[in-house]
């Protein structure tokens with residue numbers, strides 16, 4: 535119905551679009567929920583000795599180095615997240631992302647930059663994600679990484695995670711890491727967005743632009 539209308543009046547619509555702005559201020563109350571703080575705790579498993587390893591090391595640079603992860607190495611991960619430290623406990627999500635070795639310093643003191651999405655698959659946060667990006671000096675007992683955003687129930691997320699290794703197999707590389715995440719976000723899990731431009735001039739429904 536709306537489509538037929540826009541086809542009938544493309545010229546009028548288009549000329550008013552030219553005059554229209556592409557932005558508007560909308561009241562924060564259109565989010566229709568209060569900001570809240572949530573603490574999540576879960577365990578992250580890096581499985582190298584598994585039949586199906588949860589990480590992949592991208593062709594390391596051909597340089598002489600005594601670092602286990604020479605400068606420029608990149609690792610891609612798809613690691614399970616569980617409710618308890620045991621891999622046999624309930625799976626509540628997965629971490630997908632990368633880390634890269636970002637220091638030319640030699641030796642075991644790895645300095646990595648880590649970027650990942652935490653995708654939750656259970657309960658209130660099923661389908662929601664958190665985006666984490668930061669420095670991870672994995673030899674430190676506790677590492678702090680910022681939460682820089684999120685989706686679903688975690689829209690507008692900001693916060694931090696504290697990562698602490700609870701079990702590390704230094705010989706083979708398998709590791710279990712406890713994550714405590716503290717995140718400010720809004721309580722609404724509704725998938726609908728606040729509707730801006732309620733005068734009907736939706737950018738992508740413009741008859742000309744919609745063909746692109």
Ligand SMILES: *[C@@H]1O[C@H](CO)[C@@H](O)[C@H](O)[C@H]1NC(C)=O
Nearest residue numbers: 654655656657658659660661
């Ligand atoms: C999580 O959401 C997906 C997609 O909506 C659904 O298929 C699945 O059953 C949900 N899982 C749980 C445990 O609620």
